[in-house]
Amino acid sequence: MKFTRKEFLKTGALITSGVLLQGHKFFYPVQEKVSGFKLLRDNFGIYTERGGTIGWYVAKDSVAVIDSQFPETVKQFIAELQKKTTRKIDLFFNTHHHADHTGGNLYIKDFADKMIAHEQCVELQKKFYGSNPDAQQAYASTTFTDEWRQKIGKETVVAKYFGTAHTSGDVIIHFEKSNIAHVGDIVFNRTYPYIDANGGGSVASWIDTLEKVIKYYSKDTLFIFGHGAKNDLVSGSLNDVKAMKDLLSTLVDFVSKGMKNGKSKVEISLSTEIPGTEGWKERVAGMLRIDLEKVYDELNKNKL
Numbered sequence: 336m337k338f339t340r341k342e343f344l345k346t347g348a349l350i351t352s353g354v355l356l357q358g359h360k361f362f363y364p365v366q367e368k369v370s371g372f373k374l375l376r377d378n379f380g381i382y383t384e385r386g387g388t389i390g391w392y393v394a395k396d397s398v399a400v401i402d403s404q405f406p407e408t409v410k411q412f413i414a415e416l417q418k419k420t421t422r423k424i425d426l427f428f429n430t431h432h433h434a435d436h437t438g439g440n441l442y443i444k445d446f447a448d449k450m451i452a453h454e455q456c457v458e459l460q461k462k463f464y465g466s467n468p469d470a471q472q473a474y475a476s477t478t479f480t481d482e483w484r485q486k487i488g489k490e491t492v493v494a495k496y497f498g499t500a501h502t503s504g505d506v507i508i509h510f511e512k513s514n515i516a517h518v519g520d521i522v523f524n525r526t527y528p529y530i531d532a533n534g535g536g537s538v539a540s541w542i543d544t545l546e547k548v549i550k551y552y553s554k555d556t557l558f559i560f561g562h563g564a565k566n567d568l569v570s571g572s573l574n575d576v577k578a579m580k581d582l583l584s585t586l587v588d589f590v591s592k593g594m595k596n597g598k599s600k601v602e603i604s605l606s607t608e609i610p611g612t613e614g615w616k617e618r619v620a621g622m623l624r625i626d627l628e629k630v631y632d633e634l635n636k637n638k639l
């Protein structure tokens with residue numbers, strides 16, 4: 336059994352405190368604690384260990400997985416998945432290129448028949464991580480521009496591109512029959528998002544994209560989000576998608592107003608009280624400030 340340094344330290348502490356001294360059972364609470372493998376509804380579930388939420392679908396005749404987190408965490412995910420099925424993954428998708436969604440691709444490749452992503456996802460993954468020998472990559476071999484669909488078992492899986500958002504290559508994976516959609520990082524649920532301008536992201540386009548997403552899906556759709564303020568917020572409803580759009584609009588309006596009133600970028604970005612953002616939290620300290628800076632930069636660029 337291999338441990339990461341953190342797990343090793345945690346296990347060491349448990350040994351010292353006597354918890355691990357009663358045979359093989361002692362590993363169980365440790366594993367249970369670190370595993371975020373969870374059933375959502377019917378054959379669908381999520382895995383939340385570290386990084387972007389992995390979505391999974393396991394039926395008798397078909398298996399699909401969305402995103403791969405990191406090289407370390409994907410191994411535990413696969414181990415958990417294999418407790419549910421001996422079948423190979425029929426379809427594997429990346430929602431976008433970021434390392435916390437594609438870092439486990441290399442490991443998952445051996446367990447997957449087909450790997451699918453938006454063409455921009457693969458381009459950006461190559462651009463940002465492709466030349467790093469310490470982070471070997473595996474890329475989706477099937478790419479698409481607007482939409483990709485396939486029937487697997489009783490399900491029809493549709494990967495759809497709605498436009499630029501968090502990056503320029505975000506897609507949503509929808510299981511039409513069950514009406515469950517993994518939206519990747521198009522929605523950060525109740526936590527300030529990361530606007531990846533270098534990866535082609537744009538807050539203005541993100542709002543337009545969310546508008547289209549809100550029209551396309553329904554109030555009955557169960558959504559899986561790339562990130563949430565807490566683990567129990569990585570799935571939700573159309574209301575959460577609307578809340579994401581409202582948050583981005585609120586930030587744009589706030590920055591725009593500040594600029595019209597002659598405030599500097601620093602003054603604006605140091606604001607901590609923004610009306611309409613109640614209930615939104617920082618997953619990473621300083622993210623609100625970064626968001627305000629990015630919105631400022633984008634509005635400033637478009638003004639020129």
Ligand SMILES: [Zn+2]
Pocket residue numbers: 431433501520
């Ligand atoms: Zn991301």
